[in-house]
Amino acid sequence: MSIKITDECINCGACELECPNHAIYEGGKKWRISDGTSKKITKCKNPIKKDIYFIxxxxxxxxVGFxxxxxxxxxxxxxxxxxxxNHLESKEDLLKKKKFLHDGIPIKF
Ligand code: SF4
Ligand code: SF4
Structure with missing residues (x-):
């Protein structure tokens, strides 16, 4: 599964620095698969939340994997x-995702 950030977020930014996958972004920021990973997918995607951090x-x-x-x-x-x-995944699938993001192993989302 993945983790999500609720509306209780106080925008301290502490979590962003800890994420090994660069999966956490400040509200309003565009995100890319390539940020903090080995992927070359540099297409910018729109922010998921505007006012608080999002995953x-x-x-x-x-x-998983770290x-x-x-x-x-x-x-x-x-x-x-x-x-x-809404995003439930097995540990095996999470490990595949980690390998996809960092080791170049292809999977489908
Ligand atoms: S920025 Fe991250 S660590 Fe800080 S309150 Fe929001 S979710 Fe929690
Ligand atoms: S990968 Fe990043 S967003 Fe996901 S649980 Fe770990 S720190 Fe949180």
Missing amino acids: VSEKCTEC YEEPQCVIICPVNCCIVDD
Whole structure:
């Protein structure tokens, strides 16, 4: 599954620095698959949220492949990084996503 940020976000920015996949963006910012990954997909996509930080589910691996626990969940001072029930994925799929983002292994979203 991926993690999402709720409206309780206070825009502190702490989570963005911790994400190994560069899946977290400041509200209003455009995002790209290539940001912080080995992919060459540089097409800019529109922000998912305008006023608060957001997580790109295509890039979030729940930190699988890097850490035992989701780093944004641990660091967030107001506990607003939670499981996104709309993007449920198995650990195996999350590991495939990690390999796609960083090791060049192709998968379909
Ligand atoms: S769970 Fe990990 S990969 Fe997903 S957004 Fe949080 S820090 Fe990034
Ligand atoms: S750490 Fe929490 S409060 Fe701070 S920007 Fe991230 S989601 Fe928002």
